[in-house]
Amino acid sequence: MRVLLVEDSARLSELIVAGLSAxxxxxxxxxxxxxxxxxxxxxxxxxxxxxxxxPDGDGAAFMRRLRRGGCLTPVLMVTARSGLDDKVRGLDAGADDYLVKPFELRELLARCRAVLRRPAACLGPVLSFGDIELDCAARRVAVAGQPVHLPPRETDLLELLLRRGGQVVGKPAIEQALYALASEVTPNALEAVVSRLRRHLAQAGSAAGLHTVRGIGYMLAAAERP
Structure with missing residues (x-):
């Protein structure tokens, strides 16, 4: 999941980015x-x-501009303004949730997961394709009902592919979803993640395959019948 953090406190931004990345x-x-x-x-x-x-304006006004422009991306407002009028103003501007500073990182992460599970974000709590199942909140993967341990990057790739089960997902879209702008991504980084995920699914005996569509991207597909 790709997150944009709009925060002018360098120290707080650094802590939140570290928590989100972890x-x-x-x-x-x-x-x-x-x-x-x-x-x-x-x-x-x-x-x-x-x-x-x-420093250069009001977040609520920015939020309204996003919504007027047709942006449907879920927004969690994170601010020191704790007054009821501030909360009402923020939510009425188009925010999906509102969190007052100071806060515990665990609560921020829980609210992020909750917002992403809402129907408006087109994210269900559990995704499945063939015999593969992913609990998005708990980040738990199972193949044919048996748990499979995947590293975070492979889990993120699997989630993206599950949401497009049976459809090709282009390389640029995958790279945008998996890597932050500041990340140093080597030319073969995505191929390495795909290879590791493919190996994990094969070792778990999954009937679904992770296919490479040469020059375009990748897709999950059901096993072909003999």
Whole structure:
């Protein structure tokens, strides 16, 4: 899952990005609304974490601009403004949830997962294709009912492919979803993740295959009948 963090406190931003990354999210920090707007135009984010008070403007106004422009990306406002009027203003501007600073990182992560499970985000709590099943909240994978341990990056790739089960997902879309903007991605990084995921599924005896569509991307497909 790709997350845009709009937060002007360098220290807090660093801590949140570290927590998100440890939880399996690819997080891009933006310290201003101008940087956030540029990032949102360049990358299809799964979630936006948005402060209200930014150096170059108001987060709620930015939120309204996003919604007027047709942006449906879930937004979790994370701000020190704790008044009821502030909360109502933020939610009415189009935010999906509101979290007051200071907060525990565990609560932030739980709220991120909760927002991403909502129907508006087109994310179900459990995804399946053939004999593969993924609990998105718990990040648990099973093949034919048996648990399979996957590293975070392989789990993220599997989730992306499960959401497009039977369809080809292009390499650029996968790389955008898996890696933050600041990440140093080697030319063969994605191929290595695909290879490891394919090996894990094969070792688990999955009847579904992870297929390479040369020059385009990858897809999950049911095993061909003999």
């Amino acid at each position: 939880a399996g999210f690819a997080a891009d920090p933006a310290a201003t609304l101008a940087a956030a707007e540029a990032a949102a135009e360049a990358v299809p984010y799964d979630l936006i974490l948005l402060d209200l008070g930014l």
